[in-house]
Amino acid sequence: MFQTPSRRTVLRGTAAAGAAVTGFDPFTRSWAVTASDRSLIAIPRLDGTVHTDDASLTADAEDFGHIIHRRPVAVLRPGSVRDVVAMVRFCNAHRLQVAPRGQGHATFGQAQVQGGLIIETWPLASIGPVGPHSTTVTVGAGARWSSVVEATLALGLTPPVFTDYLELSVGGTLSVGGIGGQAHRHGTQTDNVTELQVVTGAGEFVRCSPVRNADLFFAVLAGLGQCAVIVGATLRLVPAPETVRRYLLPYDNLQTFLDDQRALVSERRFAYVEGQVTTDAGGAFRRYVLEAVAYGPPVGPVPDDSTLLAGLHHAPSGVQASDLAYYDFLNRIAPDVAALKAAGLWSYAHPWLNLLLPSRCAASLAGSTLDVLTPADLGPGVILLYPLLRERIHTPLLRTPEDPVPYLFAVLRTTAPDDTATLDRLITANRSAYDAARAAGGTQYPVGAIPFTRADWRDHFGSAWPRLSTARRTYDPRGILVPGQGIF
Numbered sequence: 001m002f003q004t005p006s007r008r009t010v011l012r013g014t015a016a017a018g019a020a021v022t023g024f025d026p027f028t029r030s031w032a033v034t035a036s037d038r039s040l041i042a043i044p045r046l047d048g049t050v051h052t053d054d055a056s057l058t059a060d061a062e063d064f065g066h067i068i069h070r071r072p073v074a075v076l077r078p079g080s081v082r083d084v085v086a087m088v089r090f091c092n093a094h095r096l097q098v099a100p101r102g103q104g105h106a107t108f109g110q111a112q113v114q115g116g117l118i119i120e121t122w123p124l125a126s127i128g129p130v131g132p133h134s135t136t137v138t139v140g141a142g143a144r145w146s147s148v149v150e151a152t153l154a155l156g157l158t159p160p161v162f163t164d165y166l167e168l169s170v171g172g173t174l175s176v177g178g179i180g181g182q183a184h185r186h187g188t189q190t191d192n193v194t195e196l197q198v199v200t201g202a203g204e205f206v207r208c209s210p211v212r213n214a215d216l217f218f219a220v221l222a223g224l225g226q227c228a229v230i231v232g233a234t235l236r237l238v239p240a241p242e243t244v245r246r247y248l249l250p251y252d253n254l255q256t257f258l259d260d261q262r263a264l265v266s267e268r269r270f271a272y273v274e275g276q277v278t279t280d281a282g283g284a285f286r287r288y289v290l291e292a293v294a295y296g297p298p299v300g301p302v303p304d305d306s307t308l309l310a311g312l313h314h315a316p317s318g319v320q321a322s323d324l325a326y327y328d329f330l331n332r333i334a335p336d337v338a339a340l341k342a343a344g345l346w347s348y349a350h351p352w353l354n355l356l357l358p359s360r361c362a363a364s365l366a367g368s369t370l371d372v373l374t375p376a377d378l379g380p381g382v383i384l385l386y387p388l389l390r391e392r393i394h395t396p397l398l399r400t401p402e403d404p405v406p407y408l409f410a411v412l413r414t415t416a417p418d419d420t421a422t423l424d425r426l427i428t429a430n431r432s433a434y435d436a437a438r439a440a441g442g443t444q445y446p447v448g449a450i451p452f453t454r455a456d457w458r459d460h461f462g463s464a465w466p467r468l469s470t471a472r473r474t475y476d477p478r479g480i481l482v483p484g485q486g487i488f
């Protein structure tokens with residue numbers, strides 16, 4: 001359904017290599033690709049729809065960050081994978097830039113494209129089939145993790161690793177990594193994919209896996225959309241617990257908190273380990289809460305407090321333990337999200353800082369950021385600090401410090417979107433924190449708002465850079481995919 005009422009829509013935009021996109025005619029389904037030559041080129045016949053109305057373009061010039069705004073000239077809502085093939089080929093032929101958009105929860109324009117085409121993946125949301133003995137499930141890239149786990153839980157099965165927020169698309173998190181409290185046991189979400197179905201930048205539909213087109217598979221997982229659009233993914237499944245016991249353990253010493261977390265993940269005592277930094281009575285970020293979750297039957301024994309908490313050094317008072325249905329645990333932040341939405345704060349700006357720190361200097365690096373952080377500069381956000389086990393992470397493009405137990409350190413700031421001076425200051429602070437982390441061997445987890453040059457990206461990918469750039473040349477030879485990352 002084309003929603004623009006006028007006979008001829010003239011939009012300003014830029015193509016990948018010189019050609020200017022000046023218009024899209026919704027009635028003839030045609031694009032004007034140069035300003036001087038008004039000839040229109042018919043777009044392919046589609047099962048889905050292309051939209052050029054102001055609401056669609058404005059919506060896709062936004063993301064969860066509300067910091068960067070790049071306006072596309074058109075939005076594809078695909079009715080099929082065929083549509084993605086057809087439109088990527090069309091854009092490839094005319095050198096128009098393209099970005100897939102999952103749930104738009106990037107924070108720094110990563111899924112935006114000035115003057116190009118956005119492919120909204122939400123219509124590609126198929127799930128299954130899945131049966132009681134399935135070890136995998138194939139889903140559309142636009143499926144949200146909440147829908148995936150709801151479908152598999154009906155059969156007692158679950159993907160092994162989840163992000164804290166379930167309303168992200170499968171394609172969106174597989175493009176970055178997908179880290180959660182279960183990652184110390186199972187690796188990241190990208191480590192739990194057995195096959196991808198993708199459309200390359202050249203417009204070819206390809207199935208890839210560790211044994212079939214492996215170069216493409218490993219260039220797409222955590223590949224920030226640079227080589228192909230994920231249209232489907234086959235995800236590993238494991239038996240799900242029915243209930244879990246969740247502990248919140250208070251600490252007042254950063255190093256003790258980190259040491260206990262490290263011991264827990266090294267022993268694999270819990271199914272899930274995360275942690276948060278909170279303020280003390282004076283507003284200083286000097287309180288820590290270790291969050292540890294044990295899975296109950298049928299995947300684990302009935303949780304026993306004295307066994308699970310033995311030898312830990314948390315403060316004796318203030319320990320919380322609760323038993324939750326497994327899905328309620330996975331979906332635990334939903335009430336907070338609803339409250340933020342109700343207060344209008346979900347649509348605030350999110351200049352997020354997301355780093356992976358080597359364990360040997362996690363306390364000093366996190367501590368130096370926390371020492372100067374004020375509650376006002378965090379806003380109604382949270383600070384995450386928890387360890388991963390590097391031996392469990394096998395995704396080459398997910399860059400982690402050379403350290404057996406890197407720590408995720410995420411300062412998830414929320415601030416007023418119109419206060420540009422504060423936004424600029426926080427983004428500058430993000431860059432400084434990144435520079436300090438980088439100098440100590442840390443990396444960024446690329447979902448936040450850290451200004452990055454092409455040289456920074458080359459440094460970020462390090463030894464994986466030659467393979468990524470070769471894959472880019474091979475699979476997206478005209479360089480049309482996902483310019484918002486600023487990598488090529």
Ligand SMILES: Cc1cc2nc3c(=O)[nH]c(=O)nc-3n(C[C@H](O)[C@H](O)[C@H](O)COP(=O)(O)OP(=O)(O)OC[C@H]3O[C@@H](n4cnc5c(N)ncnc54)[C@H](O)[C@@H]3O)c2cc1C
Nearest residue numbers: 102103104105106110163164165169171172178179225230
């Ligand atoms: C509230 C919240 C909580 C979060 N919690 C976690 C967490 O616990 N762990 C974690 O690891 N991350 C977390 N994230 C970060 C999140 O995983 C990433 O930002 C993710 O990319 C967002 O998914 P999306 O569907 O919104 O993707 P989008 O923002 O739409 O896209 C992100 C990037 O991926 C590309 N992309 C999207 N879909 C595809 C596709 N099908 N094929 C190829 N490229 C694609 C886009 O072009 C863009 O570059 C969180 C984010 C938010 C907002």
